[in-house]
Amino acid sequence: MDMQAWRQRLLSGHWFNHLPALLQDSLLAIAKVRRLSPGQRLFRRGDPPCGLYAVLEGAVRIGAVNEQGKEALLSLVEPPHWFGEICLFDGQPRTHDAFGVGLSVLLHVPQAALLELLEEHPHYWRHLALLMSHKLRLTFISLEQLSLMPAPARVAHRLLLIAEGYGETEHSRRILQLPQEQLALMLSLSRQTTNQILKELQNKGILNLSYGEIEVLDLEKLRVAAQG
CATH class of the missing domain: 1.10.10.10 (Winged helix-like DNA-binding domain superfamily/Winged helix DNA-binding domain)
Known part of the structure; x- marks a missing residue:
């Protein structure tokens, strides 16, 4: 599939669908398609920032394993969701591990190219903030449920x-x-x-x-x- 075919899949998601057309075009222009085999690691906790990702096919498992081998699974990211934006904002290392689930296809927007785009168009930062705030809202709801439900x-x-x-x-x-x-x-x-x-x-x-x-x-x- 070419990039325009992947674009149609991304447009099924609210976040990408509501971006200005110029920002959509710019993200796709600097993006690369990346494929993961089952269980292949995308990044691990402590790795340097590497950019923004969208799941096109398959899924990505986000979580961590402690020294005793106990696993915490934060989420299973499926199409057409985007992830990885936290490190874009703070420039800090990755907070969790990410692995492919089954055969997975991702869209990767590299960190350096994305920061360059945002430097040229600083008003685009708001759209990335909306992506992160939606996930933060879901996290607060989950924490509340953990305590009360x-x-x-x-x-x-x-x-x-x-x-x-x-x-x-x-x-x-x-x-x-x-x-x-x-x-x-x-x-x-x-x-x-x-x-x-x-x-x-x-x-x-x-x-x-x-x-x-x-x-x-x-x-x-x-x-x-x-x-x-």
Whole structure:
């Protein structure tokens, strides 16, 4: 696929779709397509800033592993989401590890070229700030839920967010390519607890579970379950 074909995929996301046409053109002009094999590392915590990324196909796993081998999974970034903007603002090292999930295709906007573009057009910084503020808002909501919401509501809410593209896409998805252990890691729950909650949602006719996949059968009932 050429860059204009990828552009159509990116336009399905609210952030890129609402950028000025000149900024869209400029980002695509300096971007490169990068492919990751399953499990291939994109960057690790502590690496220097390397730019902005968008997922075109596949997914990217963002997280960290401590010295004891315990993993924290922050998110699974899927098309047409963008990530990596924090280091653009502060110039500091990467905060987490990023790995490809399955065969993945990314759009990479290199740091130096992007900073040069922003130097020439400083008003574009606002658009990058909107990208970051949307994720910050979701982070605050997740922290609140961690403290206040029971586990079943947290599971339902996270599934609802994923199905609705974290508010970034127009149309919701029925099929979520999400193994149960990854969902458990995202929510800091045990796999056993997560599996039990998912089975209860399946018994209520809200979900259908299969290997590595969760199918949303009733989005409205899932929305109600997410309210606690």
